Amino acid sequence: MDLKRAAKRRAKALAKADASQQELGRQDYALAEILHKIYPTVSVFDFVISQYHECAKSPVGMCIYDNLNDSMLDDCLICHQPEVRK
Numbered sequence: 001m002d003l004k005r006a007a008k009r010r011a012k013a014l015a016k017a018d019a020s021q022q023e024l025g026r027q028d029y030a031l032a033e034i035l036h037k038i039y040p041t042v043s044v045f046d047f048v049i050s051q052y053h054e055c056a057k058s059p060v061g062m063c064i065y066d067n068l069n070d071s072m073l074d075d076c077l078i079c080h081q082p083e084v085r086k
């Protein structure tokens with residue numbers, strides 16, 4: 001599965017009001033596995049996808065952070081913008 005397709009599936013799952021946490025988790029994990037191939041230094045468990053900040057170049061349309069090395073979520077892997085805009 002490629003990144004665009006995984007991102008699309010995740011967005012679809014998020015849009016469903018009755019989507020289970022398990023299903024959402026599965027889609028998040030599928031996406032994280034692909035992100036991990038692009039950013040091999042980030043573990044599949046450490047990707048955080050912003051719920052607030054849109055990211056033009058992001059495959060999911062939102063900023064993506066490395067929670068292990070950037071726990072303040074202020075350096076998006078793609079646009080390097082902070083989660084909490086100063």
Ligand SMILES: [Zn+2]
Binds near residue numbers: 055
């Ligand atoms: Zn970003």
